[in-house]
Amino acid sequence: MIKWRLVSIKASELLMGIAFRFARRFLLDKMMNFGASTARFADYFKGFENVEAIKEIFGEKTGEILRHLTVKFTWVRSYMWVNPKDGHLTVSTYYLNNGDRLDIYLDVIHELTHVKQFMDGKELFDMHYDYVDRPTEVEAYRHVVKEARRLGLSDERICEHLKTEWLSDNDLKRLARTLNVKCEEQAHALQRQV
Ligand SMILES: [Zn+2]
Numbered sequence: 001m002i003k004w005r006l007v008s009i010k011a012s013e014l015l016m017g018i019a020f021r022f023a024r025r026f027l028l029d030k031m032m033n034f035g036a037s038t039a040r041f042a043d044y045f046k047g048f049e050n051v052e053a054i055k056e057i058f059g060e061k062t063g064e065i066l067r068h069l070t071v072k073f074t075w076v077r078s079y080m081w082v083n084p085k086d087g088h089l090t091v092s093t094y095y096l097n098n099g100d101r102l103d104i105y106l107d108v109i110h111e112l113t114h115v116k117q118f119m120d121g122k123e124l125f126d127m128h129y130d131y132v133d134r135p136t137e138v139e140a141y142r143h144v145v146k147e148a149r150r151l152g153l154s155d156e157r158i159c160e161h162l163k164t165e166w167l168s169d170n171d172l173k174r175l176a177r178t179l180n181v182k183c184e185e186q187a188h189a190l191q192r193q194v
Helices: 002-033 050-070 093-098 103-119 135-150 155-162 167-179 184-193
Strands: 036-038 069-075 081-082 091-092
Touching: 002 167, 036 135, 050 093, 050 103, 069 093, 091 093, 091 103, 103 135, 103 155, 135 167, 155 167
Parallel strands: 069 091
Antiparallel strands: 036 069, 081 091
């Protein structure tokens, strides 16, 4: 009897744990999308169908894909990301209103690469890799760097774009090395500030 009770307690604890984890993920998703407005990408991001870098991502179907792409605008104070469940792009209105135009433009190229990867059935957040080594991220950053070079941006400015809160100095150096961008001075500057 006791044995069975223990088993059932353990089983119910396990179930509660699963339910809690599910609820947490569900709630987080709900919260991130709470109050978000949904629109068509092409209605707000005009002219992107003519950008060479984006045509390189989607090929001849660029216009059609961008016309059908769903974009959500969220109050969450972040940048932008692609939902790995539905492939929709979510953009922070705070970032759109306050971010640097060039960074926003390069981020759009980065995220549209993820949209294409989602369409191709790739796993966007493969946790077997560190962020800076993940093939989906490296591919997205390669598109960004190529466009940045086409625009004539310096290594310093590209490096500034690559610097985000979630990258350590070492991660930044590794990513920059992979992308052939010189970030040594910036990383050094970061270290000096610390
Ligand atoms: Zn990414």
